[in-house]
Structures are given as C-alpha cells and as structure tokens.
Amino acid sequence: MDRESCSINNGEGNLRHGPGLGFITLEDFDSLTDENVESDMTRSEVFNGGTEIAEDENEDRLLNHWQNIGRGHQINVPREMAQPIQLLTNSPNREQIPFTLVARKEHGDGVLCEKRVIEKACWACITVMEDTYEKSICAGFMSIMRYICQQNTLGRYLGMTVPIVTIVRTDDALSNLSRDVQLAYFLPSHLQDHPPLPTDPEITLETWPTMVLHSRAFTGPTNEDTILHEIRAFAEILASPNLPVSNTFVLAGYTSIAATHRHNEVWFLERQ
Structure with missing residues (x-):
C-alpha cells in the first residue's frame, strides 16, 4: 500500500x-x-x-x-x-462480533469487567510496523478500510463489523508498546464460510481459534499513553494466579451512529 x-x-x-x-x-x-x-x-x-x-x-x-x-x-x-x-x-448496519458472556464483575453503578468467549471465526488481518505506533495503526486501518469497501475478490462493500481489533505487545514492565501491530476485521456472518480474498497481498485471512477473554471498557481517545494506562489498570484488577497477564493484548474500537462517547475496550486473552 x-x-x-x-x-x-x-x-x-x-x-x-x-x-x-x-x-x-x-x-x-x-x-x-x-x-x-x-x-x-x-x-x-x-x-x-x-x-x-x-x-x-x-x-x-x-x-x-x-x-x-x-x-x-x-x-x-x-x-x-x-x-x-x-x-x-453511510452504512446503516454494523454487525457486532458475537460472543457469549460468561461472567460480569460490577463495581458501583457500572460494569468493571466481563469474561467472554468468542467462537472460532475468520478474520482479515494485516501486520504493520512503522517507525511509530500511531503510524502503524494508521497504515493498517487504511488497508483494512480498502478491503472492506472494494479491494476484494467480490469487488463490493462487504459490510461493517465492530469492533475492529488491534493486537498490541508491550515490554514485561507494561511501559512501552511495540512498533509492530496487527489489525483485524471480523468477517460478517454471511461471509464466514466463504470469505472473499483481499487484493492487497499484505492482508491475510486467518481462522482464529475460540478465545476466552477478559474485557474492560473505557471511553476517550486511544493513543500510546492511554492504551498503556488502561492495560496497567486492568492488569491490577485481574491480578490473580489464575489469570496470567502476558505482554500481548487486544484493543477493541467501536463506532455507533448513536454513540455520544467513543467506546473502546481492552481485552486480556486467557492462555489455552
């Protein structure tokens, strides 16, 4: 690209x-x-x-x-x-990635975090490594947009699913993000069995296994500082010998035409 x-x-x-x-x-x-x-x-x-x-x-x-x-x-x-x-x-419908809610932990008037299961599914993925985290995100997102809208073997708009997820990696101290990031788009349900191929050779179709994850929502912008802050805050909440915290995390970004605030989530994946 x-x-x-x-x-x-x-x-x-x-x-x-x-x-x-x-x-x-x-x-x-x-x-x-x-x-x-x-x-x-x-x-x-x-x-x-x-x-x-x-x-x-x-x-x-x-x-x-x-x-x-x-x-x-x-x-x-x-x-x-x-x-x-x-x-x-102008897309009127945005399909949400299906998941099964396993447990929910509440605090005060809100949800502190959730445990979910996302079944095995096909995702369109691209890995990008630019000289800054922000440029990597931008490059990957532009490529995914093109695939969704026309640059695929069907030659048409595929439909929007949310969230678009970004896999990020940190150092052991959770103080720095790696420059290489992977962005992934969940194929709409009607395309899961026969996903259209991307015309961009940098985008690959991957079948991800069933994921057990812990999710925590936050609002506002997503940049390197805020992502690291949210990861560290969530790591403290999940501090438990039964919930290992690795250096690989998922940032989920949502969009809704009715939303008044940006909706983001940090996902911690359980080791299988």
Whole structure:
C-alpha cells in the first residue's frame, strides 16, 4: 500500500516521527454523525433546479470533512479514501462480533469487567510496523478500510463489523508498546464460510481459534499513553494466579451512529 496515505505532517511539509501524535481510527467516524457535522452538511447542500447534488459531490464533501479531521490529527487523508469513507459513513448496519458472556464483575453503578468467549471465526488481518505506533495503526486501518469497501475478490462493500481489533505487545514492565501491530476485521456472518480474498497481498485471512477473554471498557481517545494506562489498570484488577497477564493484548474500537462517547475496550486473552 501507499504509506504516504498515512503521512503525519507538521503543517510545514515535514514528516514528524515523534511519539504521542494523534491518528485516525475507526472510532473517529463518530464525528461524522454528530449533530454539528450533520448541520454543516445540510447547510452546504446545493440544489440545481430542485435536484439534489450528485453523489460524487456528496462524496467530496465527506472527504473534505475527513481531511479536516486528519489535519487535526496531523495526518494526510488521500483522495483515494473518498469511496471507503462514503461507504463506511453511510452504512446503516454494523454487525457486532458475537460472543457469549460468561461472567460480569460490577463495581458501583457500572460494569468493571466481563469474561467472554468468542467462537472460532475468520478474520482479515494485516501486520504493520512503522517507525511509530500511531503510524502503524494508521497504515493498517487504511488497508483494512480498502478491503472492506472494494479491494476484494467480490469487488463490493462487504459490510461493517465492530469492533475492529488491534493486537498490541508491550515490554514485561507494561511501559512501552511495540512498533509492530496487527489489525483485524471480523468477517460478517454471511461471509464466514466463504470469505472473499483481499487484493492487497499484505492482508491475510486467518481462522482464529475460540478465545476466552477478559474485557474492560473505557471511553476517550486511544493513543500510546492511554492504551498503556488502561492495560496497567486492568492488569491490577485481574491480578490473580489464575489469570496470567502476558505482554500481548487486544484493543477493541467501536463506532455507533448513536454513540455520544467513543467506546473502546481492552481485552486480556486467557492462555489455552
């Protein structure tokens, strides 16, 4: 893929590679459904003889808005992402990855964590290693978007499932994230038995075995600092000889058109 699609720019034409920079992920699509954005889109509607603007003009407006978001994250969003953005933004249905709830631990008025089982299933995966964690996430996410929207052997939009998950690795002290990350997309249920092949050779289809996991939700942005903070906080909650904490974790990112806050989860996988 074209790695320039995920360039992090400092506004002066130079690439920045320092830690702590923002990045675009699936959860940023929440902003496209906020009332402010809808209001802006409505005000910019153009009618010609009573006919609404053409679909490609609407696509351009979405792309322009997304590029504005990208500039806020110091990331360039290329024109080739216009169609994926249009498809994902206007998708009415988002299938949630099915799981079985085994146990729930509550604290106060909320859920502290859950134990779940996700059955064996097919996932589309890509492993990326850029010079920063943020750039790795951006590169992988752009590739997954293209696969979902058209770059597959069916040549069509496959349908959105949530969450999009990212496998991250830390050092033993849980103080640093590895630069290599794996992003994974759960194939919709109607495609599980016959998943379309990706045209991007860097994306692979993998059958993941049944997973037993412990999940803890959090809201807000996901960057290297917040992810490490959430991993360490969850490790303290799960401190038990029966719940080994390794250096491999899963970050799950959700998007909902009705969500008022970003919904993320950290998953700890039980060793099988």
